[in-house]
Amino acid sequence: MAALTLLSTDKLERSFGGLRAVREVDFELRQGEIHALIGPNGAGKTTFVNLLSGRTRADAGRIHYRGRDITGLPAYKRVRCGIAYTFQITSIYPNLSVYENVAIAIQGSDKFKVSDKTAEAGFCNAVLSVLGRVGIEERARDKAGNLAYGHQRLLEVAMGVALEPTLFILDEPTQGLSDSEIDGFCELIIKIGESATILLIEHNMAVVMALADTITVLHQGAVLAAGSPQSIRKDARVQAAYLGSGLT
Amino acid sequence: MDFGPYLFLASLEGLVQAAVLSLTALGLSLVFGVMRVVNVGHGEFYMLGAVLAWWITSLISIHPAAGFLIALVLSPVLVGVVAYAADRLILSRLDYNPEATIVATIGMLYVLQQLALIYFGPDARPVEAPFYFRVQFPWFGYSGYKLIVVVAATGLLLASWFVIARTRVGLIMRATQFDGEMARALGIPVRRVYSLVFVVGAMFAAVAAVLIVPIRQAHYLMGLDPLLLSFIVVIIGGLGSIRGTIVAATIIGMSDGIISVFFSPTLAKMVSTFLVALVLIVRPEGLFGAKIR
Amino acid sequence: MTGDVGKAVWLHAGVIFTLFAMQFVLPDYHHLIATRVMVLAVFAMGYNVMFGYTGLLSLGHAMFFGTGMYTAGMTVYHLGWSVPLAFTAGIVSGAFVSLLLGAIALRTAGVSFMIVTLMFSQVAYLATLYFTSYTRGDEGLVLPAAARSFSVFGHVVDLTDPATRYNLALALLTITVIVVFKLVRGSTGRALVAVRENEPRTQMLGYNTFVIKLESVVISGSLSAASGAAYALLFAYVGSSFTSIQYSIDALLFTLLGGAGTVLGPLLGSFIMFYLIDIASSYTAAYLLVTGFVLIGLVLFFPRGLLGALKTRWLPWLP
Numbered sequence: 094m095a096a097l098t099l100l101s102t103d104k105l106e107r108s109f110g111g112l113r114a115v116r117e118v119d120f121e122l123r124q125g126e127i128h129a130l131i132g133p134n135g136a137g138k139t140t141f142v143n144l145l146s147g148r149t150r151a152d153a154g155r156i157h158y159r160g161r162d163i164t165g166l167p168a169y170k171r172v173r174c175g176i177a178y179t180f181q182i183t184s185i186y187p188n189l190s191v192y193e194n195v196a197i198a199i200q201g202s203d204k205f206k207v208s209d210k211t212a213e214a215g216f217c218n219a220v221l222s223v224l225g226r227v228g229i230e231e232r233a234r235d236k237a238g239n240l241a242y243g244h245q246r247l248l249e250v251a252m253g254v255a256l257e258p259t260l261f262i263l264d265e266p267t268q269g270l271s272d273s274e275i276d277g278f279c280e281l282i283i284k285i286g287e288s289a290t291i292l293l294i295e296h297n298m299a300v301v302m303a304l305a306d307t308i309t310v311l312h313q314g315a316v317l318a319a320g321s322p323q324s325i326r327k328d329a330r331v332q333a334a335y336l337g338s339g340l341t
Numbered sequence: 342m343d344f345g346p347y348l349f350l351a352s353l354e355g356l357v358q359a360a361v362l363s364l365t366a367l368g369l370s371l372v373f374g375v376m377r378v379v380n381v382g383h384g385e386f387y388m389l390g391a392v393l394a395w396w397i398t399s400l401i402s403i404h405p406a407a408g409f410l411i412a413l414v415l416s417p418v419l420v421g422v423v424a425y426a427a428d429r430l431i432l433s434r435l436d437y438n439p440e441a442t443i444v445a446t447i448g449m450l451y452v453l454q455q456l457a458l459i460y461f462g463p464d465a466r467p468v469e470a471p472f473y474f475r476v477q478f479p480w481f482g483y484s485g486y487k488l489i490v491v492v493a494a495t496g497l498l499l500a501s502w503f504v505i506a507r508t509r510v511g512l513i514m515r516a517t518q519f520d521g522e523m524a525r526a527l528g529i530p531v532r533r534v535y536s537l538v539f540v541v542g543a544m545f546a547a548v549a550a551v552l553i554v555p556i557r558q559a560h561y562l563m564g565l566d567p568l569l570l571s572f573i574v575v576i577i578g579g580l581g582s583i584r585g586t587i588v589a590a591t592i593i594g595m596s597d598g599i600i601s602v603f604f605s606p607t608l609a610k611m612v613s614t615f616l617v618a619l620v621l622i623v624r625p626e627g628l629f630g631a632k633i634r
Numbered sequence: 635m636t637g638d639v640g641k642a643v644w645l646h647a648g649v650i651f652t653l654f655a656m657q658f659v660l661p662d663y664h665h666l667i668a669t670r671v672m673v674l675a676v677f678a679m680g681y682n683v684m685f686g687y688t689g690l691l692s693l694g695h696a697m698f699f700g701t702g703m704y705t706a707g708m709t710v711y712h713l714g715w716s717v718p719l720a721f722t723a724g725i726v727s728g729a730f731v732s733l734l735l736g737a738i739a740l741r742t743a744g745v746s747f748m749i750v751t752l753m754f755s756q757v758a759y760l761a762t763l764y765f766t767s768y769t770r771g772d773e774g775l776v777l778p779a780a781a782r783s784f785s786v787f788g789h790v791v792d793l794t795d796p797a798t799r800y801n802l803a804l805a806l807l808t809i810t811v812i813v814v815f816k817l818v819r820g821s822t823g824r825a826l827v828a829v830r831e832n833e834p835r836t837q838m839l840g841y842n843t844f845v846i847k848l849e850s851v852v853i854s855g856s857l858s859a860a861s862g863a864a865y866a867l868l869f870a871y872v873g874s875s876f877t878s879i880q881y882s883i884d885a886l887l888f889t890l891l892g893g894a895g896t897v898l899g900p901l902l903g904s905f906i907m908f909y910l911i912d913i914a915s916s917y918t919a920a921y922l923l924v925t926g927f928v929l930i931g932l933v934l935f936f937p938r939g940l941l942g943a944l945k946t947r948w949l950p951w952l953p
Contacts, residue, residue, distance in 0.1 A: 146838065148834075148838075167842075168837050168838060169837045169838075169840050169841055169842050169843070170840075170842075172837075172838055172839060172840035173840045177838075178838050180834075180835070180838075184832060184834060184835040184838075185832070185835065186828065186831040186832050186835065187831075188831055189827070189831060193824075196824065197824055197825075197827075197828045197836070197839060198839050200821050200824055200825070201825075201836075201839040201840045201841050202839075202840060252835075252839065256839065256840065373745070379745045379748070379749070431930060431934065434934060435933065435934065439744060439745060440691055441933045441937065443691060443745070443748060444886070444890065444929055444932070444933045445929065445930055445933045445934070447883055447886075447926075447929055448925075448926045448927065448928070448929030448930035448931075448933070449926065449930065450926070451922045451923065451925050451926030451929070452923060452926035452927065452930070453926075454922070454926075455920035455921075455922050455923035455926060456920070456923070458919065458920045459918070459920045459923075463919075565879070569752070569753065569756055572749045572752065572753060573753060575749070576746060576749055576750065576753075605764075607760050607763060607764045608764070610756070610757070610760055611757050611760055611761070611764070614753045614754065614756065614757045615757075617750065617753055618738055618754070621738060621739075621741055621742060621750060622738060622741070625741040625742050625746070
């Protein structure tokens with residue numbers, strides 16, 4: 094029954110000045126699951142995920158992905174290995190059209206070489222189909238910066254989807270979205286989860302409980318607890334860390 | 342003269358260079374540190390300081406010392422006014438966007454330089470030193486005025502350090518540098534701090550120029566070299582680091598002065614730039630700059 | 635979308651054709667100016683690849699122009715190389731220097747990058763003044779008569795003939811327009827723009843942004859060197875002033891005026907600015923004042939330049 098381990102970390106460590114943001118974290122991500130990473134503010138979630146995506150260098154420890162040690166690999170190479178990442182603060186190309194945003198993503202993935210004229214129509218269709226999967230294809234010609242916040246978030250997810258990733262890391266994706274948008278977002282994540290493993294940093298407990306197969310709780314840079322949603326919900330230490338806010 | 346004393350002489354020249362360069366580069370560094378913009382026209386504030394000093398001393402012919410002292414005070418003030426106008430009319434309207442500021446200040450460079458050409462003329466004009474005395478070393482006599490320049494510059498640098506580190510105004514400047522958003526939220530009038538810093542930066546350059554102008558002459562093209570040297574200094578020292586600026590200015594000023602005496606000014610400039618390349622390969626953020634990653 | 639490409643191609647072809655036709659109606663003085671401007675436009679277009687499309691503000695492009703100019707000029711003057719060979723050497727040296735400079739300078743970004751490019755360019759300028767035995771410093775080199783013609787497939791090309799010069803300049807410009815056009819409309823162009831618009835995001839989409847920027851620098855430097863080499867060979871003169879900061883700023887100026895991030899912008903900017911300065915210099919020695927005012931005016935009121943504004947308001951298909 095044990096599924097394949099897609100990604101694991103071994104005593105991962107990162108400090109900023111005197112602050113140990115990530116402390117000897119051992120972490121395991123199973124292929125095909127939706128894994129949520131939660132913890133109070135300042136717990137080190139974003140730092141940890143930055144270490145995974147390669148945006149920050151680890152001080153110590155190792156990261157293994159699909160059997161490879163990727164600790165020394167620069168960020169862009171990790172993306173090419175199949176790890177997609179959305180930023181905590183939406184990072185798209187606001188001055189370009191929605192179409193162009195996804196076009197850049199599609200072009201970047203090795204899966205689509207645009208070297209000849211005949212491929213151009215196919216390229217165009219690929220972009221539109223990605224936009225369609227996320228639900229914003231009517232806005233293809235709009236300037237990305239003019240989109241409503243929720244749609245910008247969707248666009249960023251579309252860019253990740255365009256990469257056809259094996260691992261999709263989302264950093265607080267529902268932050269700032271309205272309730273109806275959040276519902277739509279959850280459906281989208283489940284759909285994406287059918288073809289990719291998902292690692293989700295989230296503060297919204299309802300979303301976490303609804304989506305996650307496994308939850309890891311970080312507290313002050315170290316792993317406090319990890320397991321199924323039910324076990325986490327009952328864990329006394331977790332409740333203490335959150336001071337009883339919104340878990341039950 | 343033997344090598345030893347010759348080296349000593351070259352070192353004194355280097356010291357004068359370092360002193361003046363520290364002041365000039367400090368102005369540039371302050372502006373970048375607090376406002377996060379580069380003033381490519383910084384050298385022209387320097388030139389303006391020298392040119393105005395010449396003009397003031399040419400009007401006041403009682404005694405060179407009197408004229409010079411008045412110029413030392415008045416010229417930076419006038420340059421400060423020009424800087425204020427530039428900030429209000431141009432830079433603040435650009436919202437201090439880094440790239441736009443670079444282009445705008447290049448424009449300012451040309452405007453100031455060419456206006457100096459029109460009203461000051463293409464010739465180099467000398468300014469009399471306020472006093473003459475020679476300090477007699479065992480191997481050579483050296484201009485006392487140059488030594489006074491070093492003392493004056495050091496004094497100014499210490500005074501600036503004091504203001505920045507110990508006074509309320511300095512605290513406000515440092516706060517704005519550290520976190521502009523936060524400063525604004527705390528009620529600090531960030532726009533006004535920017536104006537102040539820009540004016541002060543220009544005045545530093547002007548003072549440095551007034552101090553040096555009795556030694557070198559005033560010329561409408563004299564702003565370019567100080568600009569380039571200041572750039573070298575802030576790159577090596579690390580943009581935004583005051584300490585780095587002063588350390589780098591000392592190193593560059595000394596090396597520039599010494600190599601100029603022993604070889605040629607052209608070679609000196611080439612060496613300085615080579616140093617920049619070296620620093621960049623090893624430490625892209627400069628000696629004291631904040632690490633990028 | 636393909637309709638847009640068609641329109642763009644027709645427009646650019648039309649511009650080239652107009653330039654070709656103009657040589658038959660221009661009086662001598664303007665004929666010569668047009669030749670000069672076309673060569674300089676190649677320089678500006680090279681600059682635009684880095685500045686307009688990749689968002690890298692360099693103040694050292696005179697170094698690339700100078701590399702091409704001095705390599706072409708000195709190989710002819712000191713080594714007696716033929717014109718085509720010297721021209722090729724000019725471009726190759728430009729590519730090499732830009733690769734070297736890019737590898738060092740791209741370790742910095744933004745303001746530091748600008749300063750570094752400025753510094754290295756200044757060293758190049760000082761070098762041309764210092765090594766006078768090779769470069770004759772300020773005075774420069776006048777190329778010998780042997781370099782005023784070359785033969786290609788048995789056909790002699792005479793560089794003292796204004797019409798020949800004009801058409802060679804136009805040919806170089808045409809090739810540059812084609813190169814830049816294909817570049818910006820292709821996948822490389824899209825990658826350059828992505829780096830300009832949001833580098834962290836581009837990295838997180840799997841792009842090696844350092845290599846992309848380096849590519850941009852090399853293409854840009856090579857085009858600028860081609861312009862310098864052509865200038866040296868067409869006008870038989872090599873001089874220090876062409877490697878000065880002035881020239882680096884000119885590249886920025888022409889590009890900004892015409893419209894950064896558009897293919898034809900630098901060409902338009904070169905023509906307008908050249909004439910503006912020409913007219914101003916007949917009135918005053920301080921004609922650079924015009925440059926200053928134009929720069930300030932552009933950045934305050936017209937940041938997109940002429941073609942850029944046109945593109946935003948009316949013609950979104952303009953590449």
